[in-house]
Amino acid sequence: MRVALTGSTGFIGSHVLRELLDHGHEVTALVKDGAQSDVVSAQGAQAEVVDLYDRPNVVKVLADSDGAVHTASPGDATSADLDSAVVDAAIEAFDGTGKPYAQISGLWAYGNNDAITEDSPFNAPAMVAFRPAIEARVLGTKGMRGVVPISSVAYGDGGGGIPGLLLGSPRDDEGNLIMVGNGLNSTAAEITEAAAVAAGAAGAVPGSDEEARARVGEYFAEVLLLSQGTQATKARTELGWEPSRPSLVDEFREGSYRS
Secondary structure, eight states: OEEEEEOTTSHHHHHHHHHHHHTTOEEEEEESSHHHHHHHHHHTOEEEEOOTTOHHHHHHHHHTSSEEEEOOOOOSTTHHHHHHHHHHHHHHHHTTTTOEEEEOEEGGGGOSEEEEOTTOOOOOOGGGTTHHHHHHHHHHOTTSEEEOOEEOOOOBTTBOHHHHHHHTOOBOTTSOEEOSSOSOSHHHHHHHHHHHHHHTOSOEEOOOHHHHHHHHOHHHHHHHTOOEEEOOHHHHHHHOOOOOSOOHHHHHHHSTTOO
């Protein structure tokens, strides 16, 4: 297939690019400048320098492809505008063709929920409140095959924004990493304790919601303080998927994040 890919130099997108190329697909990477063009070209992709808000040019690139994957995200207040612009272009390019379009999303849109399934209701905090409506357009466009993969924390190969934030957590006077929040979210507590091993810290101790907000701001703290868990029921039953790689805890304790 000829696959158009956004965000190909980002953490998630770079891994998608590698997988696509390893599986024999031709990739057209939509990049913002010559520096990014050099990076993806060196890996074997065809680079197209294009502004993702430039709808006619994005439509042209997508229309020349057999499908597309959208992973690009500024991770700030402009994220909604960017996602909306790319979805508009994808619908124009693919509607009536049946071509696949995948829009990468995340669990935060479900809010506090320790047993998330594909059928769980959305309860999105402010940072990702834009996602449900945009993703409904992707899934509701009958003329293209819209797919919205929902990911949890992206990690591995010693990278990723959330792992980096945890590894860089402030320390108390005894050298312990301070958790994001009060530690009552057992998953977050376990991950931070594992991050302490990778960072060479003495251990991990509970923080507070107030400290988290002061550290990363209200907007970001709200999603970091969510208590979430997922069952991935449809992926397991319909696709036969099972976890096959180390968990983030294992990666912190024994894998690519060790100092």
